[in-house]
Amino acid sequence: MKFERLLKGGLALAMSVMMVACANESTGTTTNEGSATSTATGYEGSGDLTSFKLGTLGPRTGSVAVYGLAVTNAARLAVDDWNAAHGTKIEMIYEDTQANETQALNIYNKFVSDDKVAAIIGGTISSESIAIAGASSDTGIPIISPSATAAAFTNDSGNNVFRGCYTDPQQAQLVADFAIDTLGVKKAAILYNMSDDYSAGLEESFKKEFEAKGGTVVISESYPADTVDFRTQLTKISGEDIDVLFVPNYYQDDFNITQQARELGITAQILGCDGWDGVLSVAGNNASVLEGAVFINQYSPDMESVQGIMEAYRKAYNEEINSFGINAYDATMLVLNAIEKAGSLKAEDINAQIRSTEYQGILGSIKFDENGDPIKTPIYVTIKDGQYVTYGK
Template sequence: MKFKQLVKSGLVLGLAATLVACSSEPGKDTGNTNGTTADTGDTIVLGALGPYDGDYSVYGIAVKNGIDLAISEYNEAGKTLLGKTIKLVTYDTKGDNTEATNAYNKLIDNDKAVAIVGGVLSGESTAVGSASQGIGTPILSPSATALAFTETGDNAFRGCFTDPIQAKMMAEFAYDTLGHKTAAVIYNTGSDYSDGLTENFKAAFEAKGGQVLGVEGYADGDKDFNSQLTKIKELNADVIYIPNYYQDIALIAKQARALGIESQFIGGDGWDGVLSVTDDASVLEGAVFCNHYSPDDANIIAWAEKYEAKYGIEPASFAFLGYDCANLMIQAIEEAGSTDSAAIVEALKNISFDGVLGHLEFDENGDPIKDLAYITIKDGKYTSYQK
């Protein structure tokens, strides 16, 4: 299903990934297979930044591995970008906006990066987008879902869905396809991602005629959700929307079932990877979430096998997004025929890209026009529900 009209009307990720081995240390360069450096004039530097240490490192490392794989493949195939080898230089933001801005400045001033594939989190990406406005550096975030990111300037683009798009589509799917008329929500009050999805899901579900019977919040870092879930149980809602990241989801689902809650669980792309952290997949049986790809697609399976062979672990959505965004930026530079920022930005605006996740173009806001998939968990496995 195409979402061009929905995107243009102003309507994600969030993100799930698994901690993966990386081919370089944060702050080092990768993807340069012939040993040359930026100083020789034989390379074009692409920059990447994200949280490679700390609570959000699972997301940052997965994105970086995806970018690294794309650039490694490009160089190892003997290709050259405008006659030069691509060099990847990365910096660890630790999930901090100031660190992200400092990393951006290093990439531009010291490393002479011509474009940035990043950041990973919405906050750090927005900070970098704002810092770039004096220069107009082409910036493509694989995973920043907040609307504010692409609003920083016309040089900012994203490869993921915005929070409003994802929440709206899940609300309409729950009402129209799953047939649910009442809902409850449990969300992380300390997460912009979780808060944004909650707000937009509630608005869209009620616009369809559904009732959101209750919304329960919890603090970032909480592990015990029994108080919130006890209140939700009393509502007896048809469905419980859990717009969180997969570590929280695994705990919430287990505690909910232990309390006897039988409502169907639904969520966003932050669910991707939940099966890797649960110790009882049966509590997730029948759950449905929206994501960037269908797990039983032949191209997805083939790419996942390639990724696992290199990094020793299965990929989730962040790795796919990092890979496609790196290749998309390379295509834009090729089509621009130049490393001039304005030329690359113009090429991004007019891009027609086909990647492992499918076809992608950008709307006038720098947000993607692409497919969205609905995934269900059945017998302990991810299965396509509908695309």
């Protein structure tokens, strides 16, 4: 009885807290939105060239926190490095979106109306990035996301929006080009997850590019989510004469597929995209089956240019950096470089600078097409002796 009353009391309390929280949130949104719309074009960050603010955002809590933490932490590290090298007092403000679009919009509004940041590094995941890119049309503030891969992020927004990573179709195209131009092969098989947009999208783009370049996709097999046994599809594939097997999935599936393909005697070269990053974490003492597989990625851990940031990140946050973080570091440096070159904190000047410069970062050269998507050095990673190694090195 006592327990029941306690429970009811607790529930009522929780509900009222939630209601208050909701009310706060909604008022917060309206006031912020009001001031955001009143900001005229010709937006300019506050401060001068030696002490201004930048903003970065991403999910720092919740189930996808690993991505948001990497982006925001690495962006802060980049500003620290820049300050140390240039004697400036630039500040990186970071906020937690909780992977929530409304929250991301609130943060965007805070960035442009309260903090008056000069540029935004973010968002981290596609949905929140699309939300802030859409909202940024009236300020034109430079937004560069190191990790939003959805095509809509740059397609449906103004010329102040850039991304530092490949889009999914770009990745698949580059892998198809690699197969034809570098490996010189003509016959491919594909095994993809039909219930996943990422995987199905990559399959479509790969097939299109591979066949446009004169190759043939001999067989394309699919499977539903949560599959662990691919032997039926692979047995079918093993009956065909193929040079490469394209496996555009996330690393758990990639590992199972590769292991079972090798077991069934498929010796074709295995190719993949950035979903392969992390595949060694599930390989354990079976890493030898992955030997020789090649995938496109944002970086390769054996690149000399990334050793510094890997070490610094480990020291600062006691954790290993991932490709999201490395891209965020590069994107932040790119923005700082553009601001220095532009000699102004005006949004339009910075945008023009980003658009016209080919930047040399730790991941090689990067410039942007008219859409704001990157044209950069593709990095192919292969697995050698149970390690990620740059292909051809």
